[in-house]
Amino acid sequence: MTADNAWCLISVNSGAGAEDIVFAEEIVLLAVFADIHANRQAFGACLDFARVRGAERIIFLGDFVGYGADPEWTTDVAMGLVDGGAIAVRGNHDNAIGTPSETMNAEAQAAIEWTRGRLSALQRRFLADLPLTLQEDDRLYVHSEASNPSRWRYVQNTSDAARSIVATSANVTFCGHIHKPALYSMSSAAKMTSFVPTSGVSVQLLPGRRWLAVLGSVGQPRDGNPAASFALYDTSSREITYCRVAYDVEAAAMRIRENGLPHWLADRLLVGR
Amino acid sequence: MAKLSVLSGAVIDGFTIGECLHSGGMARLWSVTRPGIDVPLLMKIPRVSEGEDPAAIVSFEMEQMILPRLSGPHVPACYATGDFARQAYVVIEVIPGKTLFSRLGDLPLAYEEASVIVGKIAMALADLHRQNVIHHDIKPSSIMFRASGEAVLIDFGLSHHNQLPDLLQEEFRLPYGTAPYMAPERLLGVRDDPRSDLFSLGVLLYFFTTGQRPFGESETMRGMRRRLWRDPHPPRKLKADYPPWLQEIVLRCLEIEPVWRHPTASQLAFELAHPDQVKLTARSERLNRDPLSTVLRRRFNGSLLQPRAKADLAAQLASGPIVAVALDTTEASDTLNEALRVTARRILATVPSARLACLNVLKLGRVTIDRTLDEEGNNKHIERLVSLRHWASPLKLDENRLTVHVLEAVDPAAAILEFAAANHVDHIVIGARQHSLARALLGSVSAKVAAEAACTVTVVRPPRLASLHEPESVSEKQEEASTRPVARTGSSKGSPGW
Numbered sequence: 001m002t003a004d005n006a007w008c009l010i011s012v013n014s015g016a017g018a019e020d021i022v023f024a025e026e027i028v029l030l031a032v033f034a035d036i037h038a039n040r041q042a043f044g045a046c047l048d049f050a051r052v053r054g055a056e057r058i059i060f061l062g063d064f065v066g067y068g069a070d071p072e073w074t075t076d077v078a079m080g081l082v083d084g085g086a087i088a089v090r091g092n093h094d095n096a097i098g099t100p101s102e103t104m105n106a107e108a109q110a111a112i113e114w115t116r117g118r119l120s121a122l123q124r125r126f127l128a129d130l131p132l133t134l135q136e137d138d139r140l141y142v143h144s145e146a147s148n149p150s151r152w153r154y155v156q157n158t159s160d161a162a163r164s165i166v167a168t169s170a171n172v173t174f175c176g177h178i179h180k181p182a183l184y185s186m187s188s189a190a191k192m193t194s195f196v197p198t199s200g201v202s203v204q205l206l207p208g209r210r211w212l213a214v215l216g217s218v219g220q221p222r223d224g225n226p227a228a229s230f231a232l233y234d235t236s237s238r239e240i241t242y243c244r245v246a247y248d249v250e251a252a253a254m255r256i257r258e259n260g261l262p263h264w265l266a267d268r269l270l271v272g273r
Numbered sequence: 274m275a276k277l278s279v280l281s282g283a284v285i286d287g288f289t290i291g292e293c294l295h296s297g298g299m300a301r302l303w304s305v306t307r308p309g310i311d312v313p314l315l316m317k318i319p320r321v322s323e324g325e326d327p328a329a330i331v332s333f334e335m336e337q338m339i340l341p342r343l344s345g346p347h348v349p350a351c352y353a354t355g356d357f358a359r360q361a362y363v364v365i366e367v368i369p370g371k372t373l374f375s376r377l378g379d380l381p382l383a384y385e386e387a388s389v390i391v392g393k394i395a396m397a398l399a400d401l402h403r404q405n406v407i408h409h410d411i412k413p414s415s416i417m418f419r420a421s422g423e424a425v426l427i428d429f430g431l432s433h434h435n436q437l438p439d440l441l442q443e444e445f446r447l448p449y450g451t452a453p454y455m456a457p458e459r460l461l462g463v464r465d466d467p468r469s470d471l472f473s474l475g476v477l478l479y480f481f482t483t484g485q486r487p488f489g490e491s492e493t494m495r496g497m498r499r500r501l502w503r504d505p506h507p508p509r510k511l512k513a514d515y516p517p518w519l520q521e522i523v524l525r526c527l528e529i530e531p532v533w534r535h536p537t538a539s540q541l542a543f544e545l546a547h548p549d550q551v552k553l554t555a556r557s558e559r560l561n562r563d564p565l566s567t568v569l570r571r572r573f574n575g576s577l578l579q580p581r582a583k584a585d586l587a588a589q590l591a592s593g594p595i596v597a598v599a600l601d602t603t604e605a606s607d608t609l610n611e612a613l614r615v616t617a618r619r620i621l622a623t624v625p626s627a628r629l630a631c632l633n634v635l636k637l638g639r640v641t642i643d644r645t646l647d648e649e650g651n652n653k654h655i656e657r658l659v660s661l662r663h664w665a666s667p668l669k670l671d672e673n674r675l676t677v678h679v680l681e682a683v684d685p686a687a688a689i690l691e692f693a694a695a696n697h698v699d700h701i702v703i704g705a706r707q708h709s710l711a712r713a714l715l716g717s718v719s720a721k722v723a724a725e726a727a728c729t730v731t732v733v734r735p736p737r738l739a740s741l742h743e744p745e746s747v748s749e750k751q752e753e754a755s756t757r758p759v760a761r762t763g764s765s766k767g768s769p770g771w
Contacts, residue, residue: 183438187331195438203437206334208357 030233031055032215034143034176036078037093038068038115039219039269040255042228043077045247046218053232053243061176061215062091062143064127066108067265068219069255071115075123082126090130091143091177092152098128107262114261137235140170144177145212154178158192161212172211174233180223181216181231181242185209197242199229205238213240219252220265226272279303279318285360286353288316299329299430305364307352313367314352318360328449330357331440332430337363338437339429343404346423347397368425373413373477381484381512384519390424391478392545397424398474399538399697402467405435405586409464411473412454433464435586452492453480457501457529460494467586468531471541475526475534482519483511487527501529502571507559517557518548524556529571536593536626539697543595543628543676546696552673593626594699599689599722600633601704602660608735609704610664616702616733618668628674631661632692634685654679686721693726701730 031050036043050058064078065071082088096102096112097119104112116124132149133142144152145160147167154177155161161184164173183195187209197203205211216229223229227244234240253266279301283290291304294315305316319333340351340363349365373390376382382390394416401408408415409431417425431450433439441449441464448459456472463469479487487505491497508523509515522544528534535541544551551557562568598617600610621627635657661677668675682688693701703719723730 185438185440187440193438193440193442198436201436204338206337206356208330208334208361209440 028056028235029054030057030059030235032059032061032174032213032231032233033218034061034174034215034230035063035091035179035217035219036060036065036068036074037063037217037219038065038071038074039228039252040068040070040073041248041252042219042245043074045245046228046230046243047077049243049245050230050232055232058086059141059174060086060088061141061174062089062130063093063176063217064088064091065097065112065115065119066093067111067256067261068252069259069261071118072120072123075119075126079123079126087134087136087141088130089134089141089143090127090132094127094130097124107265111261111265114259135168135170138171139235140168140173142173142175145175146170146173152177155182155184155212155214158184158194161194161214162186162190162192165210165212171207172205172213172238174213174215174231176215176217178214178222179217179220180214181229182214183240183242184212184214186211197240199242199244202234202239202241205240207238216242216244220269221272222268224272226270279360285316285362286355288314288353288364290316299332304367307364310352312350313369314364315349315367316362316364318362332449333361334440335432335434336429337361338440339406339432339434340365342434343401343406343429345400345404346419346421347400347425349425349427368417368419368427370417370420372427373416373418376481377413380481382481384482384516387478387481388519388522388545388548390481391474392542393418393422393424394426394474394477395471395538395542395545396697397426398467398470399542401426402470402538402586402590407433407435407465407467407586408470408473409433409459410450410454411470411477412451413477435465439464452497453486453488453490455497456531458531460498460501465586466531467538467589468534468536471526471534471538472528472531474538474541475523478519478526479505479508479523482515482523483508485511502568504529504563504568506562507556509558510560516548517553518551520559521551521553521557524559537590539595539699540593540628543630543696547676547678550676550678552671554673592624593628594624595630595697596620596627596700596702597630597632597689597693597696597698599685599701599703599718600631600661600664602633602657602664606735609733612733612735613702613704614664614667616731620700620702620731621668621670621674628676629665629668629670630692630696630698631665631675631677632689633657633661633677633679634688635679635681636685637681637683654681686718686725689718689722690725693728699728701726701728703730703732705732705734 033046058081060078064074068074078088092102093108093112096104097116133140133146140146142149145155145164147163153160155164155175156178164175165184165186181197183197183203185193213231215231216223218228218230221227221229225244226249227246230243230245232241232243249269253269256266257263279285279290281290281292288305288307291306293301293303295302298320300317300319303316303318305314307314319329337354337356341354343351349368352364352366354364355362394411398408398411406429408426408429410428415426415428417427419425431441448455448462450459454473454476456469458466459469476487488500489496505527508520522541526534526541535544596617598613600613617629621629635653657679658677665675665677678692680688680692689701689703692698701722703722705719706717719732723732
């Protein structure tokens with residue numbers, strides 16, 4: 001390519017042209033939810049918050065149920081939203097509903113057994129049929145991490161993050177599972193950075209590097225902050241904003257106790273651990 | 274991806290490329306124009322394309338993230354950014370003139386001039402730190418000045434933003450920066466302490482006042498590490514006439530442990546603006562470096578080497594505010610002055626690095642020629658200073674946390690506001706004027722200050738005795754209270770409606 005051609009190319013692609021107007025219709029603000037865990041109060045509060053912020057589409061990163069006391073309501077709402085165009089992948093707790101052999105700790109196991117009895121056949125089918133991963137444009141959605149989604153490994157550090165990033169062709173991967181928000185990037189020289197996001201402050205996911213956005217949990221945050229956690233992602237500016245939403249934690253904890261679920265599952269909501 | 278070449282006359286995102294102004298190792302600077310933007314613009318384009326020198330790419334990425342978020346007179350305004358996917362660039366306003374590097378031939382500068390320059394840079398740093406950014410490359414070539422006098426910080430390629438991913442975090446094995454100016458903690462990988470910038474500024478102040486760099490020019494890691502235990506020669510050893518107050522400031526900036534430096538850039542600027550108020554410690558008198566025993570202890574038990582928790586920049590800045598108390602030493606009642614002291618004590622108790630500036634305005638007549646001496650021949654200015662210190666003494670503050678100032682002005686409110694703006698005061702505490710007649714005639718100083726100050730203002734009133742209330746007004750207040758809607762805060766327990 002000659003130098004003249006080079007700058008012509010830049011000129012054609014720049015400025016306000018007809019192609020920008022076409023693009024404007026494609027701009028989508030995504031609301032990304034992970035680990036709702038049948039917490040109706042937290043899920044409702046995050047949905048309201050996302051609507052107010054103008055989210056146009058919802059992405060669910062799995063674990064709709066388990067731990068919390070409102071699995072029917074949570075699954076029904078999710079099914080309705082997926083019917084309306086939301087995207088959802090399967091988490092390990094969703095998987096355990098249809099696969100009793102899934103290994104879990106005692107409290108999680110107790111909650112899963114209880115949940116299984118509450119869900120209708122249709123709801124169980126919905127959870128079991130969810131895919132493990134979904135790719136859309138340059139984005140990958142997965143519950144745990146991309147290198148082996150069915151092993152449900154946690155992303156706890158930069159080496160875990162690197163393993164996930166190199167396993168996918170996607171530029172940005174969104175995952176949950178660990179219940180603590182984090183943002184990892186890999187430079188073109190394969191150097192990693194990690195970052196604990198500040199809620200409400202947008203971060204541009206620079207196209208020159210590859211990103212793993214680990215979502216906090218909507219329904220059972222474990223980073224010491226009891227507020228529900230989700231993220232907004234602007235596909236046009238490539239900006240991610242981690243959000244924290246206050247919700248009626250006492251009511252959610254009360255529902256867990258009333259339903260005879262392990263009390264620790266209620267107590268931990270109050271402290272976000 | 275095809276590498277796009279940039280040439281004069283090309284158009285990138287509406288910006289027409291003009292001439293190449295500078296061609297450096299990391300980036301080229303082009304003058305650019307765009308219809309609708311009147312100020313002269315500069316496009317900075319990194320020299321590398323994707324996949325090449327990681328240092329240049331990462332620095333550019335940091336600048337691209339940070340610059341658009343900054344505002345104010347102390348940074349160049351950013352108009353646009355483009356990324357590596359197409360053509361990486363940032364467009365910023367042109368700051369006319371040269372960087373401070375151009376003054377290197379004039380060193381050493383006069384003490385007064387150097388301290389004014391460094392005071393301006395400290396103000397700029399305070400503004401940057403408030404925007405959650407640590408510069409990490411403070412040196413003469415990163416500093417310019419607007420025609421109006423404000424220092425402008427440029428080059429944010431090594432900066433750290435407390436609320437954004439730090440892309441330099443794991444990128445390089447060695448700390449990246451300019452060796453002579455780098456703070457000791459940076460050598461240990463610490464990138465989240467704003468006092469690292471104060472150290473670099475101390476190096477600059479030392480260099481500009483003595484003509485020598487305090488830690489030499491060594492670029493090797495071994496040479497740089499010496500500053501973890503070895504302190505520089507006190508400036509007074511190099512120049513016998515070095516002012517003690519200036520040495521106090523310089524050596525405090527160059528403290529090895531960040532905690533011994535000024536808590537904030539604002540406090541450093543404050544000291545540079547008020548040399549007569551600098552609390553002199555043993556630092557100001559020193560003629561020699563620390564004895565070998567101290568150096569060895571530092572080297573082998575260095576507390577800097579201990580692991581530490583990640584700093585919260587905003588919390589750290591908030592821990593070192595400048596609080597100004599405006600006192601009326603002549604008219605105000607003892608009860609009001611006591612109430613002011615109680616309020617000041619409450620504020621200082623919660624923020625141990627706060628410093629207190631006690632202000633008094635010596636009112637000048639609009640037409641009369643004021644004499645500095647009163648009828649008895651006493652110096653009014655000094656009397657006021659004494660009474661300010663007297664007021665503050667029950668607070669039992671360290672001298673380095675307390676300053677007293679008598680401002681001479683026709684308009685007291687304007688003088689207080691001006692002091693607060695010039696010294697980056699974070700919080701003004703002021704008493705409400707007592708006598709309603711005086712307030713009616715002169716207007717309320719506290720009301721004007723509260724309305725116009727850029728910072729928080731607390732207006733203090735002495736506690737009122739119940740017997741002072743008229744019976745009617747009491748019942749009115751009660752009624753008002755009972756009809757006031759209940760604030761909806763806290764838990765929603767017991768309110769099933771919502």
